[in-house]
Amino acid sequence: MKLHEYQAKNIFAEAGIPVPESRLASSVDEVMEAVEDIGYPAAIKAQVHVGGRGKAGGIKIAMDEDEARQAAEDILGMDLKGYTVEQVLVEAGVDFENELYVGVTMDRSAGKPVAMVSTEGGVNIEEVAEENPDAIAREHVDPAFGLHPYQARKLVFDAGIPRDVAFDVASFLSTLYDLYEANDASDIEINPVMITSDRDVVAADAVMNIDDDALFRHEDLAAMEEDSYEDELEAKAGEYGFDYVRLSGNVGIIGNGAGLVMTTLDLVDYFGGTPANFLDIGGGAKAERVANALDMVFSDENVDSVVFNIFGGITRGDEVAKGINEALESFDEIPKPVVVRLAGTNAEEGMEILNTELVQVEGTLEDAVQRAVENAQEVSQ
Amino acid sequence: MSIFVDDDTRVVVQGITGGEGRFHTQQMMEYGTNVVAGAVPGKGGQEVEGVPVYDTVSEAVEEEDANASVVFVPPAFAGDAIFEALDTDLDLVVAITEGVPTQDMAKVNKRLSEVDTRLIGPNCPGIITPGEAKLGILPGNIFEEGNVGLVSRSGTLTYQVVSNLTERGIGQTTAIGIGGDPIIGTSFVDALEAFENDPDTHAVVMCGEIGGEDEEQAAKFIAENMDTPVAGFIAGRTAPPGKRMGHAGAIVSGSGTGTAESKINALNDAGVPVGDTPNEVADHIEDFL
Numbered sequence: 236m237k238l239h240e241y242q243a244k245n246i247f248a249e250a251g252i253p254v255p256e257s258r259l260a261s262s263v264d265e266v267m268e269a270v271e272d273i274g275y276p277a278a279i280k281a282q283v284h285v286g287g288r289g290k291a292g293g294i295k296i297a298m299d300e301d302e303a304r305q306a307a308e309d310i311l312g313m314d315l316k317g318y319t320v321e322q323v324l325v326e327a328g329v330d331f332e333n334e335l336y337v338g339v340t341m342d343r344s345a346g347k348p349v350a351m352v353s354t355e356g357g358v359n360i361e362e363v364a365e366e367n368p369d370a371i372a373r374e375h376v377d378p379a380f381g382l383h384p385y386q387a388r389k390l391v392f393d394a395g396i397p398r399d400v401a402f403d404v405a406s407f408l409s410t411l412y413d414l415y416e417a418n419d420a421s422d423i424e425i426n427p428v429m430i431t432s433d434r435d436v437v438a439a440d441a442v443m444n445i446d447d448d449a450l451f452r453h454e455d456l457a458a459m460e461e462d463s464y465e466d467e468l469e470a471k472a473g474e475y476g477f478d479y480v481r482l483s484g485n486v487g488i489i490g491n492g493a494g495l496v497m498t499t500l501d502l503v504d505y506f507g508g509t510p511a512n513f514l515d516i517g518g519g520a521k522a523e524r525v526a527n528a529l530d531m532v533f534s535d536e537n538v539d540s541v542v543f544n545i546f547g548g549i550t551r552g553d554e555v556a557k558g559i560n561e562a563l564e565s566f567d568e569i570p571k572p573v574v575v576r577l578a579g580t581n582a583e584e585g586m587e588i589l590n591t592e593l594v595q596v597e598g599t600l601e602d603a604v605q606r607a608v609e610n611a612q613e614v615s616q
Numbered sequence: 617m618s619i620f621v622d623d624d625t626r627v628v629v630q631g632i633t634g635g636e637g638r639f640h641t642q643q644m645m646e647y648g649t650n651v652v653a654g655a656v657p658g659k660g661g662q663e664v665e666g667v668p669v670y671d672t673v674s675e676a677v678e679e680e681d682a683n684a685s686v687v688f689v690p691p692a693f694a695g696d697a698i699f700e701a702l703d704t705d706l707d708l709v710v711a712i713t714e715g716v717p718t719q720d721m722a723k724v725n726k727r728l729s730e731v732d733t734r735l736i737g738p739n740c741p742g743i744i745t746p747g748e749a750k751l752g753i754l755p756g757n758i759f760e761e762g763n764v765g766l767v768s769r770s771g772t773l774t775y776q777v778v779s780n781l782t783e784r785g786i787g788q789t790t791a792i793g794i795g796g797d798p799i800i801g802t803s804f805v806d807a808l809e810a811f812e813n814d815p816d817t818h819a820v821v822m823c824g825e826i827g828g829e830d831e832e833q834a835a836k837f838i839a840e841n842m843d844t845p846v847a848g849f850i851a852g853r854t855a856p857p858g859k860r861m862g863h864a865g866a867i868v869s870g871s872g873t874g875t876a877e878s879k880i881n882a883l884n885d886a887g888v889p890v891g892d893t894p895n896e897v898a899d900h901i902e903d904f905l
Contacts, residue, residue, distance in 0.1 A: 341718055341719075341722065341799070343798040343799060343828055344828070344829055344830075344833075346721075346722060346725035346799045347722050347725065347726070348719075348722060377726060378719065378722040378725075378726055379723060379726050379727075416719065419718075419719055421718065446717050446718050446719065448691060448715045448716060448717045448718065449717035449718070449719065449720075451691075452692070452717075480856075482856065490772070491772055492770055492771050492772030492773065493770060493796060493825070493851075494768070494769065494770020494771070494772055494773035494796065494823065494825050494851045495772035495773050495775075495776055495851075497825060497826070497851035497852040497854075497855060498773055498776065498851045498894065500852075500854045500855070501851060501852070501854050501892075502893060503854075504854045505892055505893060510854060513855075517714075518714060518753075518771075519636070546772045546775040546776055546779075547755060547775075548741050548753045548754055548755050548771055548772065548775060549636065549640075549741075549753045578758075578775070578776075578779060579755040579758065579772075579775050580755045600776060600893075600894065600895075601893060601895060
């Protein structure tokens with residue numbers, strides 16, 4: 236789960252990290268009220284869950300009233316990489332001399348968190364990481380102990396942070412690590428940390444992503460989650476609790492287990508079709524969940540045929556068959572042809588239950604996918 | 617022979633009184649697995665499927681001489697359950713639970729480095745040595761005894777590839793699902809090394825997927841250390857960059873690492889043929905035998 240900049244900044248500020256004065260606004264009038272309080276220059280920043288807001292026109296600096304109004308009109312309501320901007324953060328502009336980067340994330344190869352500091356702040360840190368990895372100082376953190384103060388000091392000196400602010404930045408980093416741990420963050424970053432002409436350090440941006448699997452112990456954070464889906468179908472998938480990704484093709488794909496569903500997508504492509512979606516019903520799905528999955532895929536008007544690929548382990552074939560029957564029996568006419576392939580736990584029982592007047596059945600993965608691709612080609616003609 | 621489990625493995629099931637724990641205990645026992653105890657805090661003294669339940673893992677180990685555990689504990693408590701298992705002298709812990717918070721696993725990972733116990737998972741289907749024992753949720757009926765090892769990040773993909781092998785009469789020494797999470801116990805390299813050292817394993821299937829760099833590391837290991845031939849499969853060739861495909865790990869960063877292409881190239885460079893379909897993987901294995 237991603238937090239908005241303003242949400243992350245509230246958390247940072249409460250923990251003692253200085254942030255610029257700011258107000259949240261959702262209309263041009265609110266923006267004008269905010270700039271009146273805050274003064275100029277002011278940054279007007281789109282609050283949407285996408286990276287690269289600045290480059291895409293989602294962040295503007297206003298030097299006076301006219302510019303503020305123009306920025307508010309431009310940004311509010313704009314489409315930013317598929318998301319409509321409904322809120323902006325109006326923030327006091329910071330007069331800065333240097334921009335730094337600090338962050339903590341999980342290094343999956345090492346299996347432990349890594350803390351990072353760089354003097355190359357204010358830019359795309361992924362590009363820095365790729366082109367000039369030595370420009371980022373890194374320290375692995377033992378999760379049993381947390382980030383030791385000496386590690387934070389080592390990082391700022393390794394990164395070449397100016398001496399007069401080095402300890403302030405080290406203290407930022409320690410606070411950031413504590414927040415990372417306390418909130419089960421998957422990433423936490425400030426890019427840039429600005430060093431002002433008075434040699435103060437200020438968090439000018441804030442990124443905080445939370446591990447979805449840990450939300451059960453962070454009710455306060457979970458409450459901040461909002462529906463921000465790219466389209467109605469993804470919103471529906473969110474309600475049903477599916478792992479779902481909409482794609483551009485016309486073969487609807489439902490399966491159990493990410494690896495098998497991805498393989499089904501790959502095979503659709505291999506046999507000359509194009510996948511319409513990725514939908515993983517997950518492990519141990521009961522009949523209702525299976526029916527919801529079919530409802531999901533039928534709701535996508537691009538879908539011309541559907542393939543159901545289940546290899547039961549913890550998922551049981553008879554439950555899947557029940558769900559398919561329930562879903563299909565509710566239609567007077569099946570919207571699109573459905574091919575079912577059932578294998579694994581209770582597959583035989585499932586095959587006996589399955590209403591074969593409503594679905595086509597194939598024994599192997601390849602046959603099922605090929606048939607679904609042919610169905611899609613026939614339907615789309 | 618086999619790796620990690622055989623018919624001497626004595627299993628304690630953590631979370632045996634839950635729905636999944638109970639069902640799969642029964643399935644494991646039907647398969648012939650030596651399930652000797654359950655461990656559930658507060659449920660000591662009960663019996664499930666004729667198996668005695670203890671309050672703690674250490675009691676189960678002491679009383680029933682268990683040397684492996686299978687964890688069916690809900691995600692909120694799974695990290696703690698794994699720690700408890702690692703605090704005994706078990707040889708093996710298999711964590712089936714899906715959705716364990718990553719920071720919990722980072723702590724588990726730290727403890728793992730301090731003990732001799734092997735962890736498989738979490739978020740995995742488990743491990744099976746056909747004809748001897750299965751620890752986990754794999755459907756036993758699709759496996760056959762034989763001489764091919766299999767290691768996979770995905771559960772259902774494991775079943776798919778195994779069924780392609782079994783249908784041709786190619787049996788397996790041991791099959792392991794290592795799980796698709798960002799932090800896991802046993803890696804591809806650990807499993808490949810064990811298969812390389814198992815004289816009865818004559819070929820190995822390795823099933824990977826997009827995200828992370830584990831397959832690339834495995835390719836390097838195969839090139840440098842393995843005589844046993846390996847065939848591969850990589851799921852997610854058609855996955856669009858930046859989209860998360862189910863598994864926590866199955867996301868392509870868009871920066872070139874972790875893509876199906878980079879993994880397939882790494883494996884090919886290591887002399888590992890990669891099938892376009894699961895069936896083609898079985899073709900390659902057939903050629904090796």
